[in-house]
Amino acid sequence: MATRFGSARRATWRDRGAGVILWIAFITGASAALGCHASAGRSVGPRPAANTPVTPRQRAPAPTLTAAEAGRFAALALACVHREYPNKIAHVLTGPEDARPPHELTPAFFGCFDWHSAVHGHWVLARLARRFPDAPFAARARAALARSLTPEHIAGELAYIGAAQRGGFERPYGLAWLLQLAAELREWDDPQARAWSATLEPLERLAAARLTEWLPRLSAPIRVGEHSQTAFAMGLALDWADARDPSAAALLRRQAARMYGSDRGCNLNFEPSGHDFLSPCLAAADLMRRVLPPPAFAGWLRAALPGIPGDGDAAWLTPERPSDRSDGKLVHLDGLNLSRAWMLAGVAAGLPPDDPRQTSLRAAMTTHRAAGLEAVTDEHYAGGHWLGSFAVYLTTERGLTRSAAG
Numbered sequence: 001m002a003t004r005f006g007s008a009r010r011a012t013w014r015d016r017g018a019g020v021i022l023w024i025a026f027i028t029g030a031s032a033a034l035g036c037h038a039s040a041g042r043s044v045g046p047r048p049a050a051n052t053p054v055t056p057r058q059r060a061p062a063p064t065l066t067a068a069e070a071g072r073f074a075a076l077a078l079a080c081v082h083r084e085y086p087n088k089i090a091h092v093l094t095g096p097e098d099a100r101p102p103h104e105l106t107p108a109f110f111g112c113f114d115w116h117s118a119v120h121g122h123w124v125l126a127r128l129a130r131r132f133p134d135a136p137f138a139a140r141a142r143a144a145l146a147r148s149l150t151p152e153h154i155a156g157e158l159a160y161i162g163a164a165q166r167g168g169f170e171r172p173y174g175l176a177w178l179l180q181l182a183a184e185l186r187e188w189d190d191p192q193a194r195a196w197s198a199t200l201e202p203l204e205r206l207a208a209a210r211l212t213e214w215l216p217r218l219s220a221p222i223r224v225g226e227h228s229q230t231a232f233a234m235g236l237a238l239d240w241a242d243a244r245d246p247s248a249a250a251l252l253r254r255q256a257a258r259m260y261g262s263d264r265g266c267n268l269n270f271e272p273s274g275h276d277f278l279s280p281c282l283a284a285a286d287l288m289r290r291v292l293p294p295p296a297f298a299g300w301l302r303a304a305l306p307g308i309p310g311d312g313d314a315a316w317l318t319p320e321r322p323s324d325r326s327d328g329k330l331v332h333l334d335g336l337n338l339s340r341a342w343m344l345a346g347v348a349a350g351l352p353p354d355d356p357r358q359t360s361l362r363a364a365m366t367t368h369r370a371a372g373l374e375a376v377t378d379e380h381y382a383g384g385h386w387l388g389s390f391a392v393y394l395t396t397e398r399g400l401t402r403s404a405a406g
Contacts, residue, residue, distance in 0.1 A: 065395040067135045070128045074137040076378060076388035077124040080112040081144055086381070088114045092165050105160050108153035112385045116174030116227065120389040122148060123181040126196075127392055130188045142192065149196040157203050171214060172233035175207040179240035180398075182207075186244070211237055212248050221259035221284070225276025225336070230259065231283035232339070238290050239399065256291050260284045263304040272320060277335035277390075281305065282343040286399070289350030297350050301357075310356030314363035317344075319371035331383040337372035338390040341365050342399055349400055369394065 087102045087110070102110040109118035125141035132138060161169050170178075182204040185197035215234070222230045234252055241249035266281040285304060289297050301308070309316050317340070320333040344365035348358045376391045378384045393399065 065131075065392075067132050069395070070132050070392075071135060071137045073124060073376070073388040073392050074128045074135075074141055076376070076384055077112075077121040078137070078140055078144060079378065080381075080385045081118055081121045081125070081148065083111045086113060090115070090169065092169075094163070094165060104156075107156040108148045108150075109157065113381070115170055116177055117386045117389070119174055119181055120177045120386070123177060123184055124389050124392050126181065126184045126188065126193070127396060127398070130184065130190070130193070131396065145196060146192070149199050151199055154199050154203055158206065161203070162206060167210065171210055172230060172237075173227040175211050176233035176236035176240075178207040179204065179211075180236050183240045183243060208237075208241075208245065208248055212251050215251070215255045218255075218259075223280040223284075225271070225273050225278050225280055226332070229278050229280065229283060231280070231287045232278050235283070235287045235290060235399065238287070253291050256287050260288055261300075263288075263300075265303075266305050268305075268307070268317060272333065272336055275329045275332050277332035278339050279336065279343065282340055282347070286343040286346045289346055292350075294350060294352040294355075298352055298355055301347065301351070308357045309360045312359035312363055314360070314367045316360060317364040317368075319368050321371070325375070326380045326382055328382040331380065331387075334372060334375035334383055335387055335390050337368045337375070338387065338394050341368040341372055342394045342397075344368065345394075345397070346399055 084101065084103055089102055089105065091098070091105065093099060098105075106115055106118075109115050109122070112118040112121045122145060125144055128135075129138045129141040129145075160166070182197065182200055185193050185200060188194075188197075211233070215230070218230070222228050234256060238249060238252045238256075241252055263284060266284070268279070268281055271279055271281060281304075285301060288300055288304075292300055307316065319337045319340075322330045322333040325331045325334065344361050348361040348365070351358055351361075372387075372394070373391055375383065376387045
């Protein structure tokens with residue numbers, strides 16, 4: 001969200017955040033962090049974050065995802081990854097020859113209504129088949145992945161996305177999900193998954209390059225609750241980079257410090273906007289918990305989201321309910337409940353074990369988790385084509401477990 005205060009107020013915030021920024025600059029070697037500007041102005045509110053790595057003693061036990069629940073989420077992905085229509089494409093035409101159907105433009109990821117949903121639909125199938133290899137849905141999930149992730153199809157994706165005039169295609173959201181798919185396949189100890197990973201690698205390299213070349217050119221973070229938001233995409237990309245590309249990981253940490261290190265007073269009372277599926281405040285914190293160790297993160301969070309209570313009450317942040325789940329934009333609020341839940345869990349996990357705010361963060365996480373999961377159904381394709389991915393990200397704790405065992 002855009003800043004609501006003037007430059008004099010921003011200078012004050014910068015001074016107050018100097019300690020945190022100095023620390024970030026020290027660990028990343030990013031002297032540019034000292035000059036970062038303050039975040040969007042807000043007076044009261046909470047924000048989540050979690051540090052790297054998250055240890056078992058820091059994380060509260062979460063309900064286990066059962067094979068039956070995994071099957072329900074897998075069914076949603078299987079129903080859409082090769083369903084071409086309805087389809088919403090973000091398409092730059094360079095001539096009449098570009099007026100072609102989705103399966104010709106992007107032959108691997110043409111289903112699930114839009115490109116990014118097709119990508120994270122494939123991620124769902126890989127993640128669940130990896131975790132539940134003997135479940136009834138696993139064979140169908142493998143077959144769907146094998147159908148999509150062929151050398152010919154990925155070559156087609158590269159030809160389309162790699163065109164110079166499409167440099168902003170699915171940036172940052174879809175590109176970040178592509179990196180998550182690549183990470184999932186690489187972590188899967190399976191011969192077929194290794195072959196898919198190798199096939200996807202050229203597209204993975206392009207996605208990483210597009211993000212890492214773009215972020216340093218941004219004059220400010222993008223603080224919205226939809227696809228163009230920077231914080232959520234940077235968190236996904238950083239999880240990929242920590243395991244795959246140390247240079248990209250260092251760059252992402254420098255950019256996180258520059259963009260969010262001086263955040264102050266983020267007010268969740270200004271959220272959500274009516275079409276949000278991500279929280280600008282919580283996503284920034286969920287990113288910063290990947291950058292700062294627990295003591296430093298605790299101080300950052302105290303300044304950035306000063307309204308988080310320590311009494312264990314969940315009422316400080318309540319779930320949203322869309323007025324019409326058949327509307328593709330209004331149903332975003334169901335996704336907001338799911339993403340808030342995993343971000344709140346992340347914040348709690350990133351704090352020192354004795355931080356009293358953990359109880360309220362986890363209480364709010366529990367209510368959002370329940371509200372979000374209840375809405376994941378196939379009743380309306382408007383939500384059914386993507387909410388299952390958010391449910392899997394939440395219930396398998398993907399943002400908290402990034403090792404090969406994750």
